[in-house]
Amino acid sequence: MSTTPSGLPKRLVIASRESRLAMWQAEHVRDRLRALYPDCEVAILGMTTLGDQVLDRALNEIGGKGLFIKELEVALLDGRADLAVHSLKDVPMELAPQFALPIVMKREDPRDAFVSGRFASLDALPAGARVGTSSLRRAAQIRHRYPGLVVLPLRGNVNTRLSKLDSGQYDAIILAAAGLKRLGLADRIRAIVPPELSLPAAGQGALGIETLAGRPELEAWLAPLADPKTAAEVAAERAVSRVLGGSCRVPLAAWCVSRADGGLELVARVAAEDGSAMVEAVERCPQADRASAERIGERAARRLLEQGAAQWLGSS
Ligand SMILES: NCc1[nH]cc(CCC(=O)O)c1CC(=O)O
Numbered sequence: 001m002s003t004t005p006s007g008l009p010k011r012l013v014i015a016s017r018e019s020r021l022a023m024w025q026a027e028h029v030r031d032r033l034r035a036l037y038p039d040c041e042v043a044i045l046g047m048t049t050l051g052d053q054v055l056d057r058a059l060n061e062i063g064g065k066g067l068f069i070k071e072l073e074v075a076l077l078d079g080r081a082d083l084a085v086h087s088l089k090d091v092p093m094e095l096a097p098q099f100a101l102p103i104v105m106k107r108e109d110p111r112d113a114f115v116s117g118r119f120a121s122l123d124a125l126p127a128g129a130r131v132g133t134s135s136l137r138r139a140a141q142i143r144h145r146y147p148g149l150v151v152l153p154l155r156g157n158v159n160t161r162l163s164k165l166d167s168g169q170y171d172a173i174i175l176a177a178a179g180l181k182r183l184g185l186a187d188r189i190r191a192i193v194p195p196e197l198s199l200p201a202a203g204q205g206a207l208g209i210e211t212l213a214g215r216p217e218l219e220a221w222l223a224p225l226a227d228p229k230t231a232a233e234v235a236a237e238r239a240v241s242r243v244l245g246g247s248c249r250v251p252l253a254a255w256c257v258s259r260a261d262g263g264l265e266l267v268a269r270v271a272a273e274d275g276s277a278m279v280e281a282v283e284r285c286p287q288a289d290r291a292s293a294e295r296i297g298e299r300a301a302r303r304l305l306e307q308g309a310a311q312w313l314g315s316s
Helices: 020-036 070-078 136-145 158-166 177-182 216-225 228-243 290-306
Strands: 011-017 041-047 083-087 099-104 112-115 130-132 150-152 172-176 207-212 252-258 264-271 278-285
Touching: 011 020, 011 070, 020 041, 020 083, 020 158, 020 177, 020 207, 020 216, 041 070, 070 083, 070 207, 099 216, 099 228, 112 177, 130 158, 136 150, 136 252, 136 264, 136 278, 158 172, 172 177, 207 216, 228 252, 228 264, 228 290, 252 290, 264 290, 278 290
Parallel strands: 011 041, 011 083, 130 150, 130 172
Antiparallel strands: 083 207, 099 207, 112 172, 252 264, 264 278
């Protein structure tokens, strides 16, 4: 990487998917870097991923996690980009050894949002109402709690999903609150879905920055963007997912919050896809370092397995 006399890189390129949400996220990182390093030119390289192209099948049928990041990783390997910005929830638990995820940024609202023209909340939906979501996690939890609702698949980026709701294909849809807020669409949120009803996905609402492994200088440049509190929370959540082989192919939810006393509290759930059963584990620890976070994540995963979660996690 060529540098200015002060040691700053002259130019940094951010690889991003081209959806509006992904671009917002990349621009957010670009603006933070420009403010930190005014002498450095920061550019965005937009690209389409397989996950963006295949819109006619549910995500769990086309290979799950990694779908949205592979092309971005190729740009890192080719040297066309220096960093890639991801929604952490789309990042696989294990990266190939060439890659690293040195930065987790401060989290936006991690909860799910209920969006509907006619109805105020999941509770207000009549039996038979059609709820759109492409996430097995959301579908399983909603079916578990509201067996009378009809949960239907819904794919596409945030704007596509909203237009499918507006055209009458669904009575309500569930989206991540974070995506709506980032896109300036918070006014579409009729209600935040309480985590008791739909616990978020591991990493939801947080952004991760991926680079090639072994780039300590680049990591040092990016370090001011990191949020240690979010990093600890998502380390616990991602540990649950790692132990359980999590991908978007499994109905797994995990949410960790930092407590006022400096500790962490983690809730994790696995549900049967048809909603017929659900198991939950709650784990706490008094510290918020990475090792403690991963330990409660692993403990929660074991508790879920003890309660029979394996039968709902599929064979993968
Ligand atoms: N699976 C797609 C995806 N990946 C990240 C977000 C939202 C933003 C975030 O969680 O950071 C979304 C949309 C959604 O689930 O509604």
